[in-house]
Amino acid sequence: MFARQALRSVKAAAGPRYFSSSAINNKNVAVLGAAGGIGQPLSLLLKNDPLVTSLRLYDIRLAPGVAADVSHVNTPAVTTGYKADELEKALEGAEIVVIPAGVPRKPGMTRDDLFNTNASIVRDLAKAAAKVSPKAHLLIISNPVNSTVPIVAEVFKKAGVYDPKKLFGVTTLDVTRASTFLSGITGNKPADTVVPVVGGHSGVTIVPILSQANGGDAVAKGENYDKLVHRIQFGGDEVVKAKDGAGSATLSMAYAAAVFTNSLLKALNGEKGIKECAYVDSPLYKDQGVDFFATPITLGSEGVAEVNPIGPVSAEEEKLLEAAIPELAKNIKKGVEWVQANP
Ligand SMILES: NC(=O)c1ccc[n+]([C@@H]2O[C@H](COP(=O)([O-])OP(=O)(O)OC[C@H]3O[C@@H](n4cnc5c(N)ncnc54)[C@H](O)[C@@H]3O)[C@@H](O)[C@H]2O)c1
Numbered sequence: 001m002f003a004r005q006a007l008r009s010v011k012a013a014a015g016p017r018y019f020s021s022s023a024i025n026n027k028n029v030a031v032l033g034a035a036g037g038i039g040q041p042l043s044l045l046l047k048n049d050p051l052v053t054s055l056r057l058y059d060i061r062l063a064p065g066v067a068a069d070v071s072h073v074n075t076p077a078v079t080t081g082y083k084a085d086e087l088e089k090a091l092e093g094a095e096i097v098v099i100p101a102g103v104p105r106k107p108g109m110t111r112d113d114l115f116n117t118n119a120s121i122v123r124d125l126a127k128a129a130a131k132v133s134p135k136a137h138l139l140i141i142s143n144p145v146n147s148t149v150p151i152v153a154e155v156f157k158k159a160g161v162y163d164p165k166k167l168f169g170v171t172t173l174d175v176t177r178a179s180t181f182l183s184g185i186t187g188n189k190p191a192d193t194v195v196p197v198v199g200g201h202s203g204v205t206i207v208p209i210l211s212q213a214n215g216g217d218a219v220a221k222g223e224n225y226d227k228l229v230h231r232i233q234f235g236g237d238e239v240v241k242a243k244d245g246a247g248s249a250t251l252s253m254a255y256a257a258a259v260f261t262n263s264l265l266k267a268l269n270g271e272k273g274i275k276e277c278a279y280v281d282s283p284l285y286k287d288q289g290v291d292f293f294a295t296p297i298t299l300g301s302e303g304v305a306e307v308n309p310i311g312p313v314s315a316e317e318e319k320l321l322e323a324a325i326p327e328l329a330k331n332i333k334k335g336v337e338w339v340q341a342n343p
């Protein structure tokens with residue numbers, strides 16, 4: 001029963017999907033880092049989302065230009081660009097704040113190698129959001145997500161405005177990749193290939209639950225299973241290597257973030273039963289020092305409505321989870337300790 005539940009949970013995250021709307025309400029979305037490799041295509045995709053009525057694009061460079069360009073697309077979202085010194089203005093009235101600001105990896109780097117640069121970028125953006133739009137839903141893309149999400153939580157706690165239901169580490173790209181790679185093996189449609197991906201967003205912390213996926217039994221164990229799991233866990237490295245020093249995944253990430261944002265918008269507008277995987281404040285492994293964990297979550301009008309259980313897992317998946325937990329605990333502790341020492 002749990003398996004079916006979890007399968008339904010992430011059904012919405014298997015692509016390909018485009019944006020749909022059942023109700024149009026005013027929805028104000030801000031993108032921080034809007035002129036970057038992710039920020040630009042993400043801004044375009046959000047401009048194309050009928051549920052976005054106000055799109056506010058902020059970056060330390062080029063955001064007004066990106067906004068001028070995107071604003072000519074004939075969809076309803078009123079699009080405005082904000083310069084480096086206009087962060088607070090960009091955040092005014094924001095209900096969703098998507099953050100892809102920060103540096104990407106180069107070949108040979110881990111996501112954790114980005115910590116020193118991106119931790120302070122995310123902390124400063126979170127401080128402004130806590131001040132200007134404390135009730136906004138925050139969608140964190142900047143790596144290392146395992147640590148940047150706890151940093152945002154600490155900033156919001158310090159400001160006295162933390163709402164665990166409104167903070168998300170965006171892990172949709174892992175779900176998207178898992179669906180693509182598994183369906184490539186089974187020949188099933190990607191849209192019918194739903195793989196819950198739990199844990200975190202780097203290497204061994206990315207745990208695909210293939211045993212719950214349509215077609216997952218085709219690669220239940222052995223060499224093919226190991227190869228598929230490795231490809232899902234290290235899909236980001238595949239792109240970093242192929243881009244050869246010019247950055248990491250941007251287009252697939254923009255797609256994934258736009259999918260997640262659309263799901264959240266639908267839930268905020270009152271649509272029921274919207275489910276996605278995301279890295280959120282979770283009760284599941286708190287006793288092991290893991291305050292944040294990605295699982296299928298149910299979205300509601302206030303953000304996270306329910307953190308769903310992982311459900312039954314295979315012996316192989318149990319081992320993957322055992323490897324993920326201590327690494328995640330370390331990543332979370334690093335973020336929390338850093339921001340407490342560098343408030
Ligand atoms: N969560 C995921 O699945 C996922 C996937 C892909 C990339 N990422 C991460 O997303 C981040 C961005 O990647 P990218 O390829 O778009 O990088 P990029 O360098 O192309 O773009 C980053 C943008 O952030 C801007 N920026 C830097 N500091 C800023 C600040 N203080 N305020 C506002 N904007 C600021 C830069 O000017 C730039 O335009 C990286 O950390 C990358 O690792 C995460």
Ligand SMILES: O=C(O)C[C@H](O)C(=O)O
Binds near residue numbers: 235240
């Ligand atoms: O791999 C990266 O550094 C970027 C991103 O986290 C990804 O999964 O593609």
